[in-house]
Structures are given as structure tokens and as C-alpha cells.
Amino acid sequence: MNTLAATKTLTLVRRRLNGSVDPLALWANSHHFQKAYWAAPEEDFEFAALGAARTFRAEERQGRFASVREALDTLNLKITGDSGPEFSSGVLVGGFAFSDRDIERHPDWTVFGGGELVLPEVFVVRSKGSTWLTHVEGVNPPPFTLSFDNNLGWVDEVNHRDDAEYLGLVSRALALVNDQEMTKVVTARSLSVPARLNPAAVLERLKIRHPSCATFAIAHGTQIFLGASPEKLVNTDENRVETAALAGSRPRHEHPGADARFRAELLSSPKERHEHDVVVSDITEALTAAGVALDPPASTGVMKLRRIQHLHTPIAGTVPHGTHILDLVCALHPTPAVAGLPRQRAQDWIDQNESMDRGWYAAPVGWMTLQGHGQFRVALRSALLDEHSLTLFAGGGIVDGAEPHHELAETATKFEAVLGALDLTP
Numbered sequence: 024m025n026t027l028a029a030t031k032t033l034t035l036v037r038r039r040l041n042g043s044v045d046p047l048a049l050w051a052n053s054h055h056f057q058k059a060y061w062a063a064p065e066e067d068f069e070f071a072a073l074g075a076a077r078t079f080r081a082e083e084r085q086g087r088f089a090s091v092r093e094a095l096d097t098l099n100l101k102i103t104g105d106s107g108p109e110f111s112s113g114v115l116v117g118g119f120a121f122s123d124r125d126i127e128r129h130p131d132w133t134v135f136g137g138g139e140l141v142l143p144e145v146f147v148v149r150s151k152g153s154t155w156l157t158h159v160e161g162v163n164p165p166p167f168t169l170s171f172d173n174n175l176g177w178v179d180e181v182n183h184r185d186d187a188e189y190l191g192l193v194s195r196a197l198a199l200v201n202d203q204e205m206t207k208v209v210t211a212r213s214l215s216v217p218a219r220l221n222p223a224a225v226l227e228r229l230k231i232r233h234p235s236c237a238t239f240a241i242a243h244g245t246q247i248f249l250g251a252s253p254e255k256l257v258n259t260d261e262n263r264v265e266t267a268a269l270a271g272s273r274p275r276h277e278h279p280g281a282d283a284r285f286r287a288e289l290l291s292s293p294k295e296r297h298e299h300d301v302v303v304s305d306i307t308e309a310l311t312a313a314g315v316a317l318d319p320p321a322s323t324g325v326m327k328l329r330r331i332q333h334l335h336t337p338i339a340g341t342v343p344h345g346t347h348i349l350d351l352v353c354a355l356h357p358t359p360a361v362a363g364l365p366r367q368r369a370q371d372w373i374d375q376n377e378s379m380d381r382g383w384y385a386a387p388v389g390w391m392t393l394q395g396h397g398q399f400r401v402a403l404r405s406a407l408l409d410e411h412s413l414t415l416f417a418g419g420g421i422v423d424g425a426e427p428h429h430e431l432a433e434t435a436t437k438f439e440a441v442l443g444a445l446d447l448t449p
Contacts, residue, residue, distance in 0.1 A: 033076060033142075034160035037104040037112040044154050044167050046071035046147050047230075050240070051171035051223030057141060059116040059241045060226060061390060064234040067151050070390075072116045074144030076159045084120045084137035088353040091119075091138055095349075098142070100393065103160070109392045111148055111155035115140040118241060118248075118388035118402065121357065121381040124374050130215070130407055130414045132382030134243040140391070171223050178218035178413060178445050184435045186212055192376060193419075193427040199372070200423055207301055208363040208372060211418030212434055213379040218413040220445070222247050225408070228444035232329055237400045239388055248383050250405025251440060253328055254360070256387050257351045258398040264315055264342050264351060268302040269326065270360045270420055271295030271334035274436050286325050286332060294424035299323065299334040301422070302359045305366070306338055313354040315340040330439045330448075347395040352387050360420065361385040361401060382407065384416040404440035415441055 050060040050071040057078075062069040079094040081087035095115070102112050119138030145164050146157045158164045189212040196208040222240060226249060230238040233251040240249040258265040271292070273285040289295055307317060317340040326335035342351070362385075363369025373381070384407075389399030406415045417437035419430045439448045 032099040034101045037157040040154040048171045052168040063237040070148035072143035077142040080139035081137040087137035092349045112157040113393040116390045121386040126380040128380040175224045176220040183438045190427045196421040206364040215414045247408045252400035254401040256399045265339045268336040270302040271299040298422045314343040
């Protein structure tokens with residue numbers, strides 16, 4: 024665990040900016056080894072977090088949430104300058120590994136560790152017509168660059184629809200479900216492609232193509248974990264918590280009639296509704312166990328994304344006084360939407376049977392304030408980018424009635440959230 028002495032108080036200087044600043048341009052032009060970017064267009068919220076004034080890190084995956092949560096208690100801050108909303112200063116940004124086991128498989132996630140939250144040296148956030156800059160006292164903020172190179176770079180063509188190994192993985196998972204050893208298992212696969220990409224250009228494309236998602240990037244030097252997540256793991260504000268169940272899917276179609284038929288098929292499918300209901304039940308049970316007073320159940324609808332649509336049920340409630348967002352993250356992860364049920368048995372099976380290391384894929388990524396409020400998303404529709412390659416991740420829930428080739432096609436559709444931004448899909 025990397026923390027600085029609790030006795031040392033760090034001073035942050037906050038000011039409200041008059042002109043317009045592009046957080047992505049700041050992120051793109053920053054030479055900091057650690058930096059993060061977040062954009063949720065439909066929430067009108069975007070920030071760049073540059074550098075690391077304090078790092079709260081768990082090297083090991085076992086106990087990662089508790090380790091980081093405990094280390095945060097050593098943070099002493101003084102905020103000077105302009106007054107502003109809670110999210111405008113002292114925000115910590117980061118994420119956690121999917122599994123509680125350290126796995127040595129492709130790709131290499133070592134630099135990301137078991138989990139970390141970082142207090143940046145420079146933080147610029149834009150929301151609802153206002154822009155705020157916070158920086159560590161004594162650190163000069165970078166020039167407010169107005170543009171960046173949007174040349175995408177290159178990436179090899181790839182066949183993302185064939186994967187015999189994944190078909191075998193799904194078949195093994197389905198056998199366990201059919202034998203009633205598990206209710207659900209989420210199987211995932213990776214796809215590595217030679218590439219030399221401009222990460223900022225990728226992020227700009229993801230942000231534009233997926234405005235209902237949270238486009239994110241967490242960089243450690245040239246190794247960058249990025250994506251456009253549609254799934255909100257937890258959002259807290261004051262004493263309220265919001266999350267959602269997102270499971271069960273069908274592709275989108277450019278023809279309105281065909282798209283509507285896919286939607287109707289999704290809503291009426293016993294297999295998809297069962298998969299979704301499993302997730303709803305588990306999330307509500309986990310939140311209730313954490314002391315959340317849940318609102319009356321909401322109806323299930325369909326979230327329409329660019330290339331795929333999912334069954335979607337909002338879940339919200341009131342949290343007990345003193346509840347920290349990391350307490351809720353720990354209670355909810357991994358949901359049955361990304362692991363299965365029973366949770367631990369499904370996660371153990373995934374660790375033992377998938378040929379890759381999920382790393383931070385399908386795990387919590389997000390931000391929080393000093394008061395313990397904020398938002399974490401499930402890191403789906405994501406990829407790990409380095410100087411020479413792009414590794415994509417996608418998965419699907421295996422329940423009774425699943426069919427391996429259909430599940431393979433679903434992962435291919437999910438790959439297209441990123442591949443489409445690279446002009447590699449129709």
C-alpha cells in the first residue's frame with residue numbers, strides 16, 4: 024500500500040474558470056505517467072485527472088477494497104480558493120481488479136495492481152456549463168490546450184466472430200448450469216490485435232458514438248485501460264444510491280421494424296428474462312444486506328445502445344448515515360451480470376477456466392469525493408491498449424437455455440462497441 028504520512032496535510036487550490044476548457048485535450052497533451060479521463064455526455068459530466076499527488080493502492084487483489092478504504096483515512100486535505108460543488112475538488116479516481124486472486128496470464132495487468140484510487144495533481148471538471156480547476160499548491164497547472172491530434176493511428180483487421188476456444192468454454196459452463204451446480208456463469212474472451220493507436224482519438228470516438236455510456240481511460244504510462252461502459256455499478260449522492268440491473272441482450276438493427284422485433288423478442292424471451300431476474304434479485308439482496316432502504320421495484324425496460332440492447336431495471340434507495348461508496352462497491356461486486364451465481368463459486372470457476380486474466384475488465388472503475396460520494400461503473404465494452412497492441416474483452420451470461428454459437432455472436436457484438444470506433448465493423 025502506497026500512502027504518504029497521515030500527519031502531512033496537502034493543500035489544494037480550486038478556482039472556477041471563465042472560459043471553455045476541453046478536458047480530453049488536456050488529457051491528450053499531458054505527459055504525466057498516471058492520468059485518467061471520464062466523460063458521461065448524457066449526465067453532462069467530464070473530467071481529466073492528471074498526475075498522482077497521493078496514491079492509495081492495493082498491490083494484492085485479495086482484500087483490495089478494504090485495503091484502499093482503510094488507507095483513505097490517512098488523507099488530510101485543505102482546500103483553498105473559490106468555493107464549489109463537492110465534485111469539483113479532492114476527487115479520487117481509479118478502479119479495482121475483477122478477481123480476488125492474482126492470476127498470471129495474458130494480458131499483463133501488473134502495473135494496475137489489485138486496485139487503486141489516485142488523488143490527482145491537477146483536476147479539471149466540466150459540468151452543467153461550469154468548469155473547475157483544482158491543483159496541488161505549488162504545482163503549476165498545464166496550459167489549457169484547445170485541441171489535440173485526432174489522427175486515429177492504425178490497427179490490423181481482425182476476425183472477431185470466430186473463436187473455437189470460447190465455444191468450448193461456454194459448453195463447459197452450460198454443462199454446470201444444466202447439472203444445477205450453478206444458476207449462472209458469465210464467460211468472457213479476449214481478442215488481441217496489433218495496433219498503434221492514438222488513445223485520445225479513440226476516446227473522442229467512443230464518447231461521440233456512445234453518449235449514454237461513461238467513456239473512461241486510466242493510464243499508467245503507455246498502458247491504458249479504456250472503454251465506454253453502459254453499466255452503472257453504483258452512484259451515490261448525499262444519502263441516496265442508484266444502480267441498475269443490466270443483463271439479457273439482443274443486437275440492434277438499422278431498420279426500425281427489425282429493431283423493434285429484436286426488442287420484443289428480448290422482452291418476451293424466458294431465457295433472457297430469467298438471466299435478468301437473477302441479477303435483479305442478487306443486487307437487491309446485496310443492497311438490503313448493506314442496510315439500504317430500497318425504493319419500490321421499478322419496471323424492467325430496454326436500454327438501447329449503438330449495436331446492442333439490454334434488459335434494464337433501475338434500482339435505488341436510501342443509504343444509512345456514514346455509508347461509504349466503497350462499502351457499496353464491495354457489497355455489489357461482482358454482480359451476477361459479470362460473474363454468475365453463486366457469486367464466489369462462479370468467480371472461482373472463471374479464474375480456473377478462462378484462458379486470460381480479466382484484470383480490471385468487468386470490475387469497478389470510477390471516482391469518488393472526499394465525502395465518499397461518486398460513481399463507479401462496471402468496466403465493460405473495454406480494452407487494454409499499449410504501444411503495440413489492443414486487447415479487447417467481452418462476455419455473456421450462461422444460464423439454462425443458452426446456446427454456444429449465440430453466446431459467441433453476442434460477444435462479437437459487444438466487441439463492436441470499440442471496434443466500431445476504429446472503423447473495423449460495418
